[in-house]
Amino acid sequence: MSGDPTDNRIIWPEGKKAAAIISVIFDDGLDALAQAPELAHRSKSHSVWLYGAQRGAERLCKTFEQSGIGTSWFVPGVVAEKHRSLLGAVSAAGHDLESRGWAFERHDALRHPTSLELLKRSRAAIEAVSGKAVTGFRLPIGNWPERFDTTLKDAGYLWSASLNGDDIPYRHPSALLEIPVHLELEDRPYFQFSFAPAFPKGQGRIASYDSVLANWIAEFDAYRKFGACFVLQLRPEMTGTPGRIFLVEALIKYILSFEDVWVTTAAEVAAWHLAYNARALEPTHPLNVFAAYRREHSVIR
Amino acid sequence: MAQSSFSSGKPIWPGGRQSAVALAFDLDGPTGDAMLDGSLLDNLRYFSEGAYGPWRALPRLLDLLAEYDLKATFFVPTWVVQHWTGRCERIRKDGHELAYHGHRHEVFMDLSSQKQREIMATCREVFETRLGVTPVGFRTPSGDWSAETASLLTEFGVRYSSSMRGDDRPYFHRQPDGSLGLVEIPARSDIDDYTALAYFENPDFPAGLDRISDYRLVEKNWRYEFQGYHREGLCWTTIFHPKVVAKPGRLAILEGLFRDIRSHENVWIAHCAEIADWWIAKNKESES
Numbered sequence: 284m285s286g287d288p289t290d291n292r293i294i295w296p297e298g299k300k301a302a303a304i305i306s307v308i309f310d311d312g313l314d315a316l317a318q319a320p321e322l323a324h325r326s327k328s329h330s331v332w333l334y335g336a337q338r339g340a341e342r343l344c345k346t347f348e349q350s351g352i353g354t355s356w357f358v359p360g361v362v363a364e365k366h367r368s369l370l371g372a373v374s375a376a377g378h379d380l381e382s383r384g385w386a387f388e389r390h391d392a393l394r395h396p397t398s399l400e401l402l403k404r405s406r407a408a409i410e411a412v413s414g415k416a417v418t419g420f421r422l423p424i425g426n427w428p429e430r431f432d433t434t435l436k437d438a439g440y441l442w443s444a445s446l447n448g449d450d451i452p453y454r455h456p457s458a459l460l461e462i463p464v465h466l467e468l469e470d471r472p473y474f475q476f477s478f479a480p481a482f483p484k485g486q487g488r489i490a491s492y493d494s495v496l497a498n499w500i501a502e503f504d505a506y507r508k509f510g511a512c513f514v515l516q517l518r519p520e521m522t523g524t525p526g527r528i529f530l531v532e533a534l535i536k537y538i539l540s541f542e543d544v545w546v547t548t549a550a551e552v553a554a555w556h557l558a559y560n561a562r563a564l565e566p567t568h569p570l571n572v573f574a575a576y577r578r579e580h581s582v583i584r
Numbered sequence: 585m586a587q588s589s590f591s592s593g594k595p596i597w598p599g600g601r602q603s604a605v606a607l608a609f610d611l612d613g614p615t616g617d618a619m620l621d622g623s624l625l626d627n628l629r630y631f632s633e634g635a636y637g638p639w640r641a642l643p644r645l646l647d648l649l650a651e652y653d654l655k656a657t658f659f660v661p662t663w664v665v666q667h668w669t670g671r672c673e674r675i676r677k678d679g680h681e682l683a684y685h686g687h688r689h690e691v692f693m694d695l696s697s698q699k700q701r702e703i704m705a706t707c708r709e710v711f712e713t714r715l716g717v718t719p720v721g722f723r724t725p726s727g728d729w730s731a732e733t734a735s736l737l738t739e740f741g742v743r744y745s746s747s748m749r750g751d752d753r754p755y756f757h758r759q760p761d762g763s764l765g766l767v768e769i770p771a772r773s774d775i776d777d778y779t780a781l782a783y784f785e786n787p788d789f790p791a792g793l794d795r796i797s798d799y800r801l802v803e804k805n806w807r808y809e810f811q812g813y814h815r816e817g818l819c820w821t822t823i824f825h826p827k828v829v830a831k832p833g834r835l836a837i838l839e840g841l842f843r844d845i846r847s848h849e850n851v852w853i854a855h856c857a858e859i860a861d862w863w864i865a866k867n868k869e870s871e872s
Binding site: 484 | 801
């Protein structure tokens with residue numbers, strides 16, 4: 284099988300042929316407010332997103348507890364401060380708290396010193412809640428700025444789960460580790476729904492839960508077959524509901540039925556890759572081709 | 585639309601086979617509208633989504649095609665050939681056909697004839713120098729082509745197009761003087777993976793951000809399509825994109841489809857170029 288650089292390379296701990304990370308994105312409605320600021324004055328519609336802190340987070344945690352797995356929670360710094368006791372309990376239950384920036388700012392619209400300062404502030408705020416090191420980051424909104432990997436490193440982060448481009452972890456030029464994520468493994472594209480303002484904007488029907496479960500199982504099976512890194516991304520306000528928690532339970536049970544899959548947190552995957560997998564970025568890796576694309580353009584310009 | 589000489593009846597396929605299947609993949613990678621308008625320069629997330637196609641999805645897709653001993657046609661913007669030459673080299677080595685799809689997935693309808701010729705010249709040069717192939721097929725990228733496109737393509741040795749949607753059999757385009765031009769191998773949006781599976785935000789697709797379909801139902805739809813074309817003895821081609829349909833879990837959809845195709849013995853599985861050449865030869869026969 285020429286052409287696939289992952290062939291014949293052991294990229295997981297002994298006995299494991301693939302990895303699965305269950306992650307939780309807990310924005311507490313900041314994601315929706317960033318797109319529709321008028322929600323701040325619409326308590327009914329806004330409450331669609333506030334359900335997560337009220338009910339969903341706890342329900343997800345109970346399910347995780349029953350399965351005995353650790354998960355990775357991405358939270359903006361201001362959300363960590365606002366929900367100190369809830370997130371303290373999440374952390375105490377064995378889950379990792381990681382950063383989603385400070386207050387849903389667009390880092391591509393900020394000057395570098397501000398960006399750096401907010402990234403540090405976010406880490407400090409979240410660490411104050413969890414009492415554990417925050418090593419990871421997930422881009423909340425906006426584009427990935429040029430050399431942002433270096434900014435993250437300078438702010439004390441070791442890894443990011445923000446980009447696509449692959450389904451196994453890879454290293455940025457600064458050695459920041461990227462754990463690639465894919466939209467089809469997120470609950471939001473399948474389940475988000477708000478009447479006014481409209482989410483999603485075409486208000487397509489809410490997906491069938493059985494369909495979503497079947498799709499995620501199909502993806503998991505394939506990630507396992509290819510030795511890749513499966514990253515599920517759940518939101519408390521979307522999947523931490525009485526009806527959809529069945530889907531989470533079923534999926535986790537399925538994932539845990541395979542002993543050759545390393546079910547762990549993103550921080551563990553990052554630490555392992557940073558320590559044991561020093562593979563350099565191949566010349567035609569998406570990150571390198573992107574750099575070539577930008578160079579090409581600057582020559583033309 | 586020009587009527588083919590065989591349009592009144594069921595097409596005839598080589599060796600008495602019942603139907604023709606020309607599996608086709610558009611290996612767009614990160615090319616397309618965002619590259620054309622420059623917004624992609626600042627959008628690494630979207631670039632990485634597109635780059636996943638040639639980088640990670642394609643090798644697995646080629647493995648699957650080999651496993652089912654299927655040959656296919658790959659319409660590849662030559663920007664992708666330049667940046668992933670090794671990946672595209674394997675397409676050729678594995679016995680698949682490579683064909684034109686613009687350089688950066690340009691919208692031909694919006695371009696002058698001169699500009700279209702320049703793009704085609706670039707594409708031909710890249711295919712020849714990087715891969716040593718001179719394609720004979722063309723699938724129009726992004727939307728429509730212009731009134732002149734079909735005839736100017738013939739200047740580059742193009743013999744067929746797979747761009748139109750309005751038939752389920754090949755037919756001939758007409759040259760401006762009324763003579764027969766390119767063979768058209770039409771495809772339909774029913775088997776365009778974008779319509780069922782593609783999803784992205786910033787830029788948004790689909791426009792209303794509708795849900796990703798149930799993979800099992802997508803497989804069923806596509807199998808209905810193949811079976812219907814086969815039953816009626818038609819020519820089936822696909823508009824698949826490795827970055828969409830060859831993501832890990834979706835390869836299982838293709839596997840179900842491939843297994844179904846392989847369970848029918850009298851299907852002619854061909855490159856689009858073979859279909860076009862057969863169509864040209866049959867037409868000559870019927871004229872003489």
